[in-house]
Amino acid sequence: xxxxxxxxxxxxxxxxxxxxxxxxxxxxxxxxxxxxxxxxxxxxxxxxxxxxxxxxxxxxxxxxxxxxxxxxxxxxxxxxxxxxxxxxxxxxxxxxxx
Amino acid sequence: xxxxxxxxxxxxxxxxxxxxxxxxxxxxxxxxxxxxxxxxxxxxxxxxxxxxxxxxxxxxxxxxxxxxxxxxxxxxxxxxxxxxxxxxxxxxxxxxxxxxxxxxxxxxxxxxxxxxxxxxxxxxxxxxxxxxxxxxxxxxxxxxxxxxxxxxxxxxxxxxxxxxxxxxxxx
Amino acid sequence: xxxxxxxxxxxxxxxxxxxxxxxxxxxxxxxxxxxxxxxxxxxxxxxxxxxxxxxxxxxxxxxxxxxxxxxxxxxxxxxxxxxxxxxxxxxxxxxxxxxxxxxxxxxxxxxxxxxxxxxxxxxxxxxxxxxxxxxxxxxxxxxxxxxxxxxxxxxxxxxxxxxxxxxxxxxxxxxxxxxxxxxxxxxxxxxxxxxxxxxxxxxxxxxxxxxxxxxxxxxxxxxxxxxxxxxxxxxxxxxxxxxxxxxxxxxxxxxxxxxxxxxxxxxxxxxxxxxxxxxxxxxxxxxxxxxxxxxxxxxxxxxxxxxxxxxxxxxxxxxxxxxxxxxxxxxxxxxxxxxxxxxxxxxxxxxxxxxxxxxxxxxxxxxxxxxxxxxxxxxxxxxxxxxxxxxxxxxxxxxxxxxxxxxxxxxxxxxxxxxxxxxxxxxxxxxxxxxxxxxxxxxxxxxxxxxxxxxxxxxxxxxxxxxxxxxxxxxxxxxxxxxxxxxxxxxxxxxxxxxxxxxxxxxxxxxxxxxxxxxxxxxxxxxxxxxxxxxxxxxxxxxxxxxxxxxxxxxxxxxxxxxxxxxxxxxxxxxxxxxxxxxxxxxxxxxxxxxxxxxxxxxxxxxxxxxxxxxxxxxxxxxxxxxxxxxxxxxxxxxxxxxxxxxxxxxxxxxxxx
Numbered sequence: 001x002x003x004x005x006x007x008x009x010x011x012x013x014x015x016x017x018x019x020x021x022x023x024x025x026x027x028x029x030x031x032x033x034x035x036x037x038x039x040x041x042x043x044x045x046x047x048x049x050x051x052x053x054x055x056x057x058x059x060x061x062x063x064x065x066x067x068x069x070x071x072x073x074x075x076x077x078x079x080x081x082x083x084x085x086x087x088x089x090x091x092x093x094x095x096x097x098x
Numbered sequence: 099x100x101x102x103x104x105x106x107x108x109x110x111x112x113x114x115x116x117x118x119x120x121x122x123x124x125x126x127x128x129x130x131x132x133x134x135x136x137x138x139x140x141x142x143x144x145x146x147x148x149x150x151x152x153x154x155x156x157x158x159x160x161x162x163x164x165x166x167x168x169x170x171x172x173x174x175x176x177x178x179x180x181x182x183x184x185x186x187x188x189x190x191x192x193x194x195x196x197x198x199x200x201x202x203x204x205x206x207x208x209x210x211x212x213x214x215x216x217x218x219x220x221x222x223x224x225x226x227x228x229x230x231x232x233x234x235x236x237x238x239x240x241x242x243x244x245x246x247x248x249x250x251x252x253x254x255x256x257x258x259x260x261x262x263x264x265x266x267x268x269x
Numbered sequence: 270x271x272x273x274x275x276x277x278x279x280x281x282x283x284x285x286x287x288x289x290x291x292x293x294x295x296x297x298x299x300x301x302x303x304x305x306x307x308x309x310x311x312x313x314x315x316x317x318x319x320x321x322x323x324x325x326x327x328x329x330x331x332x333x334x335x336x337x338x339x340x341x342x343x344x345x346x347x348x349x350x351x352x353x354x355x356x357x358x359x360x361x362x363x364x365x366x367x368x369x370x371x372x373x374x375x376x377x378x379x380x381x382x383x384x385x386x387x388x389x390x391x392x393x394x395x396x397x398x399x400x401x402x403x404x405x406x407x408x409x410x411x412x413x414x415x416x417x418x419x420x421x422x423x424x425x426x427x428x429x430x431x432x433x434x435x436x437x438x439x440x441x442x443x444x445x446x447x448x449x450x451x452x453x454x455x456x457x458x459x460x461x462x463x464x465x466x467x468x469x470x471x472x473x474x475x476x477x478x479x480x481x482x483x484x485x486x487x488x489x490x491x492x493x494x495x496x497x498x499x500x501x502x503x504x505x506x507x508x509x510x511x512x513x514x515x516x517x518x519x520x521x522x523x524x525x526x527x528x529x530x531x532x533x534x535x536x537x538x539x540x541x542x543x544x545x546x547x548x549x550x551x552x553x554x555x556x557x558x559x560x561x562x563x564x565x566x567x568x569x570x571x572x573x574x575x576x577x578x579x580x581x582x583x584x585x586x587x588x589x590x591x592x593x594x595x596x597x598x599x600x601x602x603x604x605x606x607x608x609x610x611x612x613x614x615x616x617x618x619x620x621x622x623x624x625x626x627x628x629x630x631x632x633x634x635x636x637x638x639x640x641x642x643x644x645x646x647x648x649x650x651x652x653x654x655x656x657x658x659x660x661x662x663x664x665x666x667x668x669x670x671x672x673x674x675x676x677x678x679x680x681x682x683x684x685x686x687x688x689x690x691x692x693x694x695x696x697x698x699x700x701x702x703x704x705x706x707x708x709x710x711x712x713x714x715x716x717x718x719x720x721x722x723x724x725x726x727x728x729x730x731x732x733x734x735x736x737x738x739x740x741x742x743x744x745x746x747x748x749x750x751x752x753x754x755x756x757x758x759x760x761x762x763x764x765x766x767x768x769x770x771x772x773x774x775x776x777x778x779x780x781x782x783x784x785x786x787x788x789x790x791x792x793x794x795x796x797x798x799x800x801x802x803x804x805x806x807x808x809x810x811x812x813x814x815x816x817x818x819x820x821x822x823x824x825x826x827x828x829x830x831x832x833x834x835x836x837x838x839x840x841x842x843x844x845x846x847x848x849x850x851x852x853x854x855x856x857x858x859x860x861x862x863x864x865x866x867x868x869x870x871x872x873x874x875x876x877x878x879x880x881x882x883x884x885x886x887x888x889x890x891x892x893x894x895x896x897x898x899x900x901x902x903x904x905x906x907x908x909x910x911x912x913x914x915x916x917x918x919x920x921x922x923x924x925x926x927x
Binding site for chain 3: 030
Binding site: 053 | 100101104105108111112115116118119120124127128131134135138141142144145146147149150153154157158161162165166169170172173175188189191192193195196197199200203204222225234235238239242243246250253254256257258260261262263264265267
């Protein structure tokens with residue numbers, strides 16, 4: 001019964017996350033938007049799990065673990081970059097320019 | 099009743115997400131994201147995923163977002179400086195893209211899972227009541243999904259080591 | 270097949286084994302001269318022995334059919350079935366006996382001649398390889414195998430002419446020989462292609478069997494084939510126009526000149542015509558061309574030999590001239606006569622070259638002792654050597670008389686056989702009478718220039734120099750013995766094919782009949798009345814006498830001056846001394862345009878411009894350009910990447926949700 005609305009909300013949140021990634025230039029905020037996207041997907045999984053079995057929730061479990069790992073490493077990278085150049089504006093992080 | 103509650107929390111989540119992506123200050127964005135996570139946790143409860151809801155609060159809002167805030171503070175980005183958003187044209191384009199994406203996703207969600215794989219109504223609820231919320235997750239996790247579980251633990255180990263190494267001032 | 274015939278593979282394998290062993294010695298232990306001598310000479314002697322056994326086996330066989338021994342399939346490609354096969358028949362056996370026999374004697378001579386040369390092992394390795402290839406040429410049972418031998422002897426000729434390659438002129442001579450040969454080989458190849466196209470086979474037996482039906486007699490196809498084959502012959506056997514490499518080939522060691530450029534390799538063309546007698550017989554135009562070119566070459570080369578001072582050059586032009594005679598013979602349908610002259614010529618020309626080598630060797634040795642650097646090959650530095658080198662002089666006189674056509678010696682009978690055949694053809698085609706006159710004139714010149722050579726070298730006043738006189742002596746036994754053996758051959762080989770008016774006549778002609786009978790159907794062997802034959806024999810004697818006596822009386826060796834001090838020649842003498850300026854004409858007409866083309870067009874434009882510039886550099890520059898364009902995509906700005914990513918996923922999503 002809640003499946004439809006849940007999926008709709010998930011879609012909206014995901015789109016907001018994508019928009020946030022595209023709009024913002026602060027690396028950490030971009031990261032947060034990525035987390036937002038992950039959460040939207042988690043919502044999808046939970047909603048479907050109600051209909052299809054608890055495997056969905058187990059997947060969410062894993063997603064969270066991976067998200068945690070990813071956040072840790074990603075933020076470490078941001079710190080590393082900050083040490084090199086005191087900025088987190090991705091406009092200035094372009095040493096890989098071809 | 100459930101539906102109304104659901105919509106209530108959904109609204110909070112969406113507004114908070116919008117505010118998250120549009121605040122100037124990174125700290126503000128982070129805190130609005132915490133709002134979103136809490137709202138999502140409430141929605142999880144409404145969707146019979148009690149354990150996950152708690153985990154969400156503990157891990158996501160409690161650990162990951164705290165980490166975010168630590169890093170923001172460490173880099174002294176607390177006070178929002180000049181805006182770091184793209185200009186007007188960029189914003190319009192990006193929100194346009196976002197809308198397009200939302201539309202497509204909504205169309206996707208119209209597809210309901212087919213009859214064969216759908217479980218009968220109320221089975222999940224009954225299972226949760228019988229076995230407890232934790233058990234419902236724990237059984238598949240440590241039985242069918244044992245190998246991914248162990249691999250995830252390795253992943254976390256690698257992440258720990260990696261994060262320490264990358265962020266150290268001097269190796 | 271009688272068992273001795275089956276041994277023919279040994280004849281071929283022995284020299285090849287000699288090449289391998291001597292080659293290895295040359296690479297790793299070049300000072301091991303005794304081993305090289307043993308192997309190098311040994312394999313030739315053994316090969317000769319086996320060849321005799323094979324010949325006896327063939328002679329004693331009940332049927333005279335050619336024996337084809339197939340060893341393995343070489344090119345089974347669609348309709349073309351070429352196998353590595355050797356053919357034992359009267360013609361190939363005759364050639365292999367000459368090659369191994371005369372070759373063995375020359376190998377023995379080389380032991381003495383090349384004794385002090387540091388490249389001793391390499392020399393014998395190359396010489397063995399040459400004999401191997403020459404045997405492949407004559408024993409091959411199909412055109413491709415023969416062509417392998419054809420090319421192989423060309424290669425060995427190049428290697429041996431340029432044996433002392435540190436001297437640039439010698440290396441160039443080797444190149445010249447090889448390149449001119451290749452021009453002829455082009456003709457050979459064209460002929461092979463046409464033959465295969467017409468008859469569907471490359472095996473001698475099948476081709477000659479099918480030729481009468483595959484080709485129209487006197488038609489364009491068979492004439493083209495014969496002319497193209499003859500083009501190959503002009504290259505390999507030094508006829509007009511591709512003969513200029515042979516005098517230059519005298520840059521090689523003298524035994525090489527004896528073996529390759531007198532007795533064997535240059536005779537490959539004659540063998541080819543004799544082997545493909547059917548094709549030439551079916552193409553009268555081509556046959557006439559062969560006789561005409563042969564006659565012209567005979568006279569032309571003889572005229573040049575009259576005015577040469579280098580002893581080897583005289584003999585070189587003599588060889589060209591005598592080869593012309595052989596082609597006159599086989600072109601006129603007297604295949605046995607042509608082959609007969611090939612055999613006798615092998616004896617006395619090899620003898621002449623080896624004798625000259627003996628003289629040159631002695632002069633070299635003398636000049637070395639007195640530290641002078643005169644030309645040891647110039648006849649103006651010789652004279653009166655008869656008393657110092659009696660054996661050499663005696664042997665060379667035998668050869669000179671033979672080549673001049675003194676009655677009773679081998680050359681008399683072989684040359685007469687050819688001229689008689691040409692004369693007999695004149696009965697049907699008067700043009701042949703003209704060619705006969707040309708040939709007879711060349712005979713007079715032959716006797717003349719050979720006597721001249723002997724006169725200036727061995728008779729008359731001694732010109733070499735007093736300091737050298739005590740160092741000049743006869744050559745060692747190892748070099749004189751082959752001279753004696755070849756002299757015996759020059760005398761007695763005439764018995765092989767006496768004229769029909771004499772008893773025991775035409776033995777060789779009879780022996781070669783199984784090979785020549787196919788051609789004889791289209792070009793019947795010429796016949797003369799007894800009276801005409803005697804008249805021609807008498808005329809030949811007169812011509813020989815005229816040449817010899819003329820040289821003896823007209824030439825004055827006392828008036829010869831040293832090479833540097835001689836006055837410049839004038840008029841006709843200058844023309845002859847400068848070889849009718851043929852080399853210069855070739856240089857201007859052919860070589861210079863070719864070099865210009867190679868330099869300006871092929872090198873500058875095509876190689877540097879097109880291939881290097883456009884293809885190689887160009888493709889690299891294109892890639893670089895594309896790369897630069899491509900790198901614009903990679904700006905290093907993360908959000909751009911994400912944007913692209915999102916757009917991409919939008920597209921995918923759209924496709925999925927349709």
